[in-house]
Amino acid sequence: MVYGLPLARLPQVDEIPDRPTTAGPASSLPQPHLQVARTTAAVSGALEVLALALVSPLAGLFLAIHTFTIKYTSQVMLEALPALTSVVAVLAYDHSQRRWNGWLLLSAVALGLTASGKYIFCLIGVAIVIHWLWQTFPRNGRGAAWLRWLEPVVIWGILALGVFLATDPYLWPAPVERLRESIFFHGQYTQSDAVQRAGLPTWQPLAWLAQSVPWHSGVFVVSLDGLMTLLAILGLKQLWQRNRLYVIWLAVGLGFLFVWPTKWPQYILVLSVPVSLAAAEGFKARVWEPLVRWARRLRTEGLRSDRLRARLMPRSVWRALPWLLPGVIVLLLIAFYPLLYQAGMALTDFNTVSIKDGINGGIWREVRDGLTAQVEPVDVDIFSFGRSTSREVHYAGIGPLLQFFTGAGADLLVFEVLWTVLSVGLQATLGVAVALMLHRRGVRFKGWWQTIFILPWAIPEFVGALIWMLIADPTYGWFFLGTRASFSQTPGHPLAQTLSLWQQNPNLALIVLLLAGTWLGFPLIMLAASAGLKMIPSEVYDAAAMDGANVWQRFRTLTWPLLLPLLAPALIIRGISAFNQFYLFYVLQTVWPVTTLASVSYFIFDSAGKYATSAVINLFTVILLVTLLLWFNRWSKAGEGVTYA
Amino acid sequence: MRKLTLREQLAYQFALALVALFVLVPIWGMARLAFDEALKGAPVTFRLWPEEFSFTAFQKVWKSPSQSLSFLGLLKNSLVVAGGAAVTSVVFGASMAYAFARFRFPGRQVGLFGLLLGTLLPQVALMTPLYVLLTILGIRASLLGLMIVYTAFCMPFCIWNMRAAFQAVPEELEEAAFLEGATPSIAFWRVTLPLALPSIAVAALMAFLIGYTEFAIGWLFVERGENVTLAMAVSGMLGHGQAWSSLAALALLMSLPVVLAFLLLRRYLMRGLLMGTIEG
Numbered sequence A: 001m002v003y004g005l006p007l008a009r010l011p012q013v014d015e016i017p018d019r020p021t022t023a024g025p026a027s028s029l030p031q032p033h034l035q036v037a038r039t040t041a042a043v044s045g046a047l048e049v050l051a052l053a054l055v056s057p058l059a060g061l062f063l064a065i066h067t068f069t070i071k072y073t074s075q076v077m078l079e080a081l082p083a084l085t086s087v088v089a090v091l092a093y094d095h096s097q098r099r100w101n102g103w104l105l106l107s108a109v110a111l112g113l114t115a116s117g118k119y120i121f122c123l124i125g126v127a128i129v130i131h132w133l134w135q136t137f138p139r140n141g142r143g144a145a146w147l148r149w150l151e152p153v154v155i156w157g158i159l160a161l162g163v164f165l166a167t168d169p170y171l172w173p174a175p176v177e178r179l180r181e182s183i184f185f186h187g188q189y190t191q192s193d194a195v196q197r198a199g200l201p202t203w204q205p206l207a208w209l210a211q212s213v214p215w216h217s218g219v220f221v222v223s224l225d226g227l228m229t230l231l232a233i234l235g236l237k238q239l240w241q242r243n244r245l246y247v248i249w250l251a252v253g254l255g256f257l258f259v260w261p262t263k264w265p266q267y268i269l270v271l272s273v274p275v276s277l278a279a280a281e282g283f284k285a286r287v288w289e290p291l292v293r294w295a296r297r298l299r300t301e302g303l304r305s306d307r308l309r310a311r312l313m314p315r316s317v318w319r320a321l322p323w324l325l326p327g328v329i330v331l332l333l334i335a336f337y338p339l340l341y342q343a344g345m346a347l348t349d350f351n352t353v354s355i356k357d358g359i360n361g362g363i364w365r366e367v368r369d370g371l372t373a374q375v376e377p378v379d380v381d382i383f384s385f386g387r388s389t390s391r392e393v394h395y396a397g398i399g400p401l402l403q404f405f406t407g408a409g410a411d412l413l414v415f416e417v418l419w420t421v422l423s424v425g426l427q428a429t430l431g432v433a434v435a436l437m438l439h440r441r442g443v444r445f446k447g448w449w450q451t452i453f454i455l456p457w458a459i460p461e462f463v464g465a466l467i468w469m470l471i472a473d474p475t476y477g478w479f480f481l482g483t484r485a486s487f488s489q490t491p492g493h494p495l496a497q498t499l500s501l502w503q504q505n506p507n508l509a510l511i512v513l514l515l516a517g518t519w520l521g522f523p524l525i526m527l528a529a530s531a532g533l534k535m536i537p538s539e540v541y542d543a544a545a546m547d548g549a550n551v552w553q554r555f556r557t558l559t560w561p562l563l564l565p566l567l568a569p570a571l572i573i574r575g576i577s578a579f580n581q582f583y584l585f586y587v588l589q590t591v592w593p594v595t596t597l598a599s600v601s602y603f604i605f606d607s608a609g610k611y612a613t614s615a616v617i618n619l620f621t622v623i624l625l626v627t628l629l630l631w632f633n634r635w636s637k638a639g640e641g642v643t644y645a
Numbered sequence B: 001m002r003k004l005t006l007r008e009q010l011a012y013q014f015a016l017a018l019v020a021l022f023v024l025v026p027i028w029g030m031a032r033l034a035f036d037e038a039l040k041g042a043p044v045t046f047r048l049w050p051e052e053f054s055f056t057a058f059q060k061v062w063k064s065p066s067q068s069l070s071f072l073g074l075l076k077n078s079l080v081v082a083g084g085a086a087v088t089s090v091v092f093g094a095s096m097a098y099a100f101a102r103f104r105f106p107g108r109q110v111g112l113f114g115l116l117l118g119t120l121l122p123q124v125a126l127m128t129p130l131y132v133l134l135t136i137l138g139i140r141a142s143l144l145g146l147m148i149v150y151t152a153f154c155m156p157f158c159i160w161n162m163r164a165a166f167q168a169v170p171e172e173l174e175e176a177a178f179l180e181g182a183t184p185s186i187a188f189w190r191v192t193l194p195l196a197l198p199s200i201a202v203a204a205l206m207a208f209l210i211g212y213t214e215f216a217i218g219w220l221f222v223e224r225g226e227n228v229t230l231a232m233a234v235s236g237m238l239g240h241g242q243a244w245s246s247l248a249a250l251a252l253l254m255s256l257p258v259v260l261a262f263l264l265l266r267r268y269l270m271r272g273l274l275m276g277t278i279e280g
Helices: A004-008 A031-055 A057-064 A067-074 A080-096 A102-117 A119-135 A143-167 A175-189 A193-198 A204-210 A225-242 A244-259 A265-301 A305-311 A314-346 A355-371 A399-408 A410-439 A446-453 A461-472 A478-486 A494-500 A506-535 A538-546 A551-580 A583-588 A597-606 A611-639 B006-034 B056-063 B071-102 B108-120 B124-137 B143-168 B171-179 B184-212 B216-221 B230-236 B244-264 B266-273
Strands: none
Touching: A004 A031, A031 A057, A031 A067, A031 A080, A031 A265, A057 A265, A067 A080, A067 A265, A080 A102, A080 A119, A080 A244, A080 A265, A102 A119, A102 A143, A119 A143, A119 A175, A119 A244, A119 A265, A204 A225, A204 A244, A204 A265, A204 A410, A225 A244, A225 A265, A244 A265, A314 A355, A314 A611, A314 B071, A314 B108, A314 B124, A314 B143, A355 B124, A399 A611, A410 A446, A410 A506, A410 A551, A410 A597, A410 B006, A446 A506, A446 B006, A461 A478, A461 A506, A461 A583, A461 B006, A461 B230, A461 B244, A478 A494, A506 A551, A506 A583, A506 B006, A506 B266, A538 A551, A583 A597, A597 A611, A597 B124, A597 B216, A611 B108, A611 B124, B006 B244, B056 B071, B056 B244, B071 B108, B071 B143, B071 B184, B071 B230, B108 B143, B124 B143, B124 B216, B143 B184, B143 B216, B171 B184, B184 B244, B184 B266, B216 B230, B230 B244, B244 B266
């Protein structure tokens, strides 16, 4: 109806036949109509930004430069209107303080409008209800109190439902049937060919959040979506303290998008508002305030020159130098220079065709000419399969590296983080659990059990990977030989079929990898936890037992906090090895994006012969590790627990 | 803490047995193949036990594990590249580790940071440039080239651990040597080094293992069959129509010494793996 009003002024044109959702954009839409429709969408997108800016100007700014939001609120898509009304519903609810006033009515109306705009945005209704019920939960309520608790929420919901039925003209002829039909449509759509063929992993919404719109190159002035998401993660705690409602919104939205099998990019518009709010909090707490503090300290203290001078004691240089020299020379030759050379390679388009020129000094020649602006950088698409046919190396500038930072590797990076967190989490859970069992006084055969459990740690990682390949190989692995034997009456049983394609299915591949990763990694954590548990004095437990703490309370309030600092080195080591994991992925042969930076770099080098791209990925890894290390260093110094220096 | 009842004891044993199954079943999946004489290629039926139990696969991979080398030939290559890398790292890195442990000098923090970064870097990150640089030098496909690559992988790690080993030696002992008129280098040779030697040996062993178990990068560098290492031979059996029993037997054979070393030295190795941050 909203789009119809401005369109009604225009002359009528022939009806354009309905097209399947998988078809590309129609190219022959009547220009004036298209322009009016896009303007209408853009206006509601702009109003959405305005509404958010009323609450937090910085968040409004973030939302205004969020490329996915820009794209889907300025094209003729369904998102623009419900995005606006959903924000209005939440803001009005928040402003109403849950008292019956105009604001609460407005939020119900806006929710109804949202429902007639697009169902998925109704998730904000779920978030509101959770928040509402949580805030007004009657602690010691009886009968009537429970009724009083639920009553306003139900009335509010019925109101929204009424508005929905009244404002969705599609439902008017036969409300019940058409409502059921439209909901069933979405359910069936999740099983449709288009969705199945896309084969996007469960965690795809995170991948959409981690990158800017990868299409329409050159259209967006800034593309900082990934950075915004990072800031949002950093600012979640502050947002939770400021207003839980938005964090609940984020959690409900993300949870639903994880579960819902259709993973189209436009769905993350449900999340872009709370992400912007969290990013604003993150920017304030982690960027702006530290900067202000730093500037203030600089002004008051000035540079501490005396300390600097103390560090540069010349005598000790001469004393240390002869000791350092042999190692430094070797490391400079075999590690430092190669890394420098790699940085040079990353600035070119060096590949297997131009290898002759490259090894005859072509790399440094191009880097020198490029940095002194004697040659123009060439365009390189780092992940395309085609490679230049030129036998000469060309300067490509920082374009390839920037491509990687602005989203070409977002899928990969999201998987890296997910893989590192999940695999270390599982290893730690199993490792600590086993260590606790072995620590319990009176358990028999401890030594035997421990010897068995450290076997995966003692077996070289690549043999461990082979062991899992012998299980999980789709044709010859014994798991599949076993399942095929039990499904043999029905050849091509759909379940067996799906399972045996696990390498192509990101979710199944992650599960297999996690099993193998846990198997490989838990022994080290178990050993570290066993050593740590021995250091916790038993008096602590005796005191807790006297206080009547149960097993779980004892673990959560005593064992875990005391154990964590002792476990931290093992967790960090396992985290880094998970991040760098290579042999497991090499042997189990999973496909993009279920792989690590190291494996991708290897395969691009080995199979595609794109040496420069491999160098770009490696350089990216180095930068990432340096950042992480600096952060760990600050963190460990602040905690004064483990020092690495 | 009160004593366990029989029921609790059984519950504990049951839970531990489950974890043991999780650990052992995959290993058995490989061991079963190695002991099966009937297996000619890849397994085609599901079995829990070998069809014809024998050590034939082990005998076969002992005699001719690859086309051009015997098991001992492969082992020799492994020892040359991995042992060479470990020895180079210790010989050239020991004094540097000592300097980081004992002296204060400008750039020390940066150096430590660089060492830690080198330790945590994925091997592939050094592979790409080393491939090109060693090609330029013309030694890429030789054992020397591979040894240099593995040295680059393990040296920062080795120095980091040796530094921890030197730090663990009390400074008072050196000071006592100084009072007797020893120079710093004599104190190092006669006092600190002997005391740190066991920990250095463990560091060297772990550096050795990095090269001993590496294969993917090796395959990229090496061109001729006579330069293949043990780990490379194992991975080379993947998908080349070889009997899986040979693959499993060779993998077990090459892992056996490592597993024994880990079981015997577990406390020292763990301390090394955690980079001297906690006492095991």
